[in-house]
Amino acid sequence: IKLLDGKRSQTVGILISSLHLEMKDIQQAIFNVDDSVVDLETLAALYENRAQEDELVKIRKYYETSKEEELKLLDKPEQFLHELAQIPNFAERAQCIIFRSVFAEGITSLHRKVEIITRASKGLLHMKSVKDILALILAFGNYMNGGNRTRGQADGYSLEILPKLKDVKSRVFIFHNKFP
Secondary structure, eight states, X not given: OOXXXXXXXXXXXXXXXXXXXXXXXXXXXXXXTOTTTSOHHHHHHHHHTSOOHHHHHHHHHHHHHSOHHHHTTSOHHHHHHHHHHTSTTXXXXXXXXXXXXXXXXXXXXXXXXXXXXXXXXXXXXXOHHHHHHHXXXXXXXXXXXXXXXXXXXXXXXXXXXXXXXXGOOOSOOHHHHHOO
């Protein structure tokens, strides 16, 4: 007896045949948050293919109104979805297990990126050529912003000005001669 439409039944059937696990193993893995028995890819597939509310209503109604012999006639995908729905808070548990793994991977990736930025920053901090370039920029900036008594001397610069330096026009290319 089929309660699901053909395509949905086929999709769940394919999932069942790819699992190679008993439902009790799946239940234990979910209760114990054990992704060595049910890997994350399988858990995600179970989550995506779990019974939708309308399907669950049909299946539960069939289980409630049918006799024991009739329950054995129910197609495997429907039986599987019913058993999966018997796991308390299956959707929430699956989401938590998936999130835990994705979060851990994200933290690891972020940690690697922070390490790279830290190493690059420390490298730049200790490079003499970077210090020389910043000193030249300061000297040129102080010279160009030099004022007189009525117009104040604007010494120094903030780091926000560095990206704007590419827009400065000049006929003399001192940077190109010293730092090709």
